[in-house]
Amino acid sequence: MKKLWAGRFKGRTATIVESFTESISFDRRLWRYDIEGSIAHVRMLGRQGIISKVDSEKIINGLEEIAGEIESGRFRFSEGLEDIHMNIEAALIKKAGDAGKKLHTARSRNDQVALDLRLYLRDEIGRITALIREFQKNLIGSAERHIGYIMPGYTHMQRAQPVLLPHYLLAYAEMFERDAGRFGDSLKRVNVLPLGSCALAGTSLPIDREYVAELLGFSRVAYNSIDAVSDRDFAIEFLSDASITMMHLSRLSEELVLWSTEEFSFIELPDGYTTGSSIMPQKKNPDVAELIRGKTGRVYGGLISLLTIMKGLPLAYNRDMQEDKIPVFDAVDTLKACLAVAADMVSQIKFKKQRMSDTASEAFSTATDIAEYLVRKGLPFREAHEVTGRIVRHCIDSNKGLTDLHIKDLKGFSRIIGKDIYKYLTAEGSVMAKRSGGGTSRSEVEKQIRRLKKIIAGKK
Numbered sequence: 001m002k003k004l005w006a007g008r009f010k011g012r013t014a015t016i017v018e019s020f021t022e023s024i025s026f027d028r029r030l031w032r033y034d035i036e037g038s039i040a041h042v043r044m045l046g047r048q049g050i051i052s053k054v055d056s057e058k059i060i061n062g063l064e065e066i067a068g069e070i071e072s073g074r075f076r077f078s079e080g081l082e083d084i085h086m087n088i089e090a091a092l093i094k095k096a097g098d099a100g101k102k103l104h105t106a107r108s109r110n111d112q113v114a115l116d117l118r119l120y121l122r123d124e125i126g127r128i129t130a131l132i133r134e135f136q137k138n139l140i141g142s143a144e145r146h147i148g149y150i151m152p153g154y155t156h157m158q159r160a161q162p163v164l165l166p167h168y169l170l171a172y173a174e175m176f177e178r179d180a181g182r183f184g185d186s187l188k189r190v191n192v193l194p195l196g197s198c199a200l201a202g203t204s205l206p207i208d209r210e211y212v213a214e215l216l217g218f219s220r221v222a223y224n225s226i227d228a229v230s231d232r233d234f235a236i237e238f239l240s241d242a243s244i245t246m247m248h249l250s251r252l253s254e255e256l257v258l259w260s261t262e263e264f265s266f267i268e269l270p271d272g273y274t275t276g277s278s279i280m281p282q283k284k285n286p287d288v289a290e291l292i293r294g295k296t297g298r299v300y301g302g303l304i305s306l307l308t309i310m311k312g313l314p315l316a317y318n319r320d321m322q323e324d325k326i327p328v329f330d331a332v333d334t335l336k337a338c339l340a341v342a343a344d345m346v347s348q349i350k351f352k353k354q355r356m357s358d359t360a361s362e363a364f365s366t367a368t369d370i371a372e373y374l375v376r377k378g379l380p381f382r383e384a385h386e387v388t389g390r391i392v393r394h395c396i397d398s399n400k401g402l403t404d405l406h407i408k409d410l411k412g413f414s415r416i417i418g419k420d421i422y423k424y425l426t427a428e429g430s431v432m433a434k435r436s437g438g439g440t441s442r443s444e445v446e447k448q449i450r451r452l453k454k455i456i457a458g459k460k
């Protein structure tokens with residue numbers, strides 16, 4: 001196959017090298033952006049009089065035809081033409097002849113590929129953000145449906161204090177809010193036009209970059225042509241945002257795996273999101289949650305991969321950078337798939353109300369409430385902690401729960417304890433008393449729901 005760059009060469013590219021250097025097998029997914037970018041570029045070339053209006057029309061028609069062919073699966077991609085850019089350009093030259101040969105004026109694949117990846121990520125960030133919003137909506141919906149459900153909150157995986165289940169679910173909704181925010185922030189740096197940087201130095205031809213930026217909806221042009229073709233930190237930032245989001249999904253998945261065990265028995269996962277065992281008939285396995293947890297590793301891998309690819313590269317473009325697309329595409333696919341299944345799965349989880357609240361009431365989980373009761377009665381917190389510790393010790397020794405203690409026993413630990421202490425000893429009493437901002441009382445949790453709903457509806 002004759003190369004678009006054949007002029008300087010005497011010998012042919014080795015076949016093994018063609019397959020080694022090609023990227024068409026994976027960068028073909030950029031075709032839409034490549035064509036969109038070329039059309040904008042050519043409009044500008046025509047407008048500036050760098051090529052004739054007639055030629056620019058011919059090129060645009062040709063590119064639109066090619067788009068139709070790719071869309072309908074009629075286009076034949078060729079490994080010999082290396083990448084998406086040259087596949088499309090070669091097809092254009094076949095269609096539009098000499099006019100087609102003018103497309104690559106004042107452009108290099110170096111600024112072209114940076115452009116394509118930016119256009120692609122801009123679109124995908126929009127889709128990912130929409131999926132995150134969907135997921136948050138489902139978390140909030142579940143929080144509303146289970147508003148009075150109480151569960152044990154943990155620290156060190158030890159039961160710590162009772163909390164409302166919706167409070168717990170909303171903690172995840174908050175994390176995903178920050179994730180959406182991070183993707184939104186990164187858009188500012190993605191949405192910058194590299195085109196017009198050419199290979200690295202710019203061009204002597206009278207191009208109008210601002211016009212191209214406007215046509216493609218970029219907020220500005222890149223200021224430095226060397227930087228614009230060398231920069232992949234926008235993609236690294238994307239991978240880092242994706243990794244953080246996956247980390248959150250993975251933590252939630254881990255909770256679901258634990259909660260669905262016989263030992264916890266807090267939830268039942270929907271049948272549609274579990275699988276059976278080929279040997280043990282009784283099993284219902286949380287494979288979907290496990291796979292989300294597992295796929296997190298892939299996305300982290302992508303981040304490390306691109307960081308490593310870039311760390312030793314001198315400016316400007318180096319072919320190593322072709323390897324950027326593989327982890328980026330994989331992260332996009334993985335994250336979107338995980339968000340979609342997680343969103344649907346969480347909306348169908350059955351929570352076992354009784355089991356959760358029974359567990360929340362055990363293990364002296366309201367001990368802190370006794371200490372706070374004593375503080376309200378005037379005891380310094382350290383002393384209150386000490387007194388409560390002795391009460392717990394006594395319960396352990398006599399095999400009793402806090403609510404089993406008689407008022408006389410309690411008074412034995414501190415005379416300031418009155419009968420009113422009992423309402424703080426139950427899980428419900430403990431939860432309802434946590435009215436501090438962002439706390440687990442129902443009124444505070446309802447505030448959180450309202451706030452998140454407003455944000456998601458785009459009102460804030």
Ligand code: ARG
Nearest residue numbers: 023083109110113317321322
């Ligand atoms: N396929 C290449 C990539 O993905 C396009 C840029 C090629 N540039 C070059 N100077 N060989 O990076």
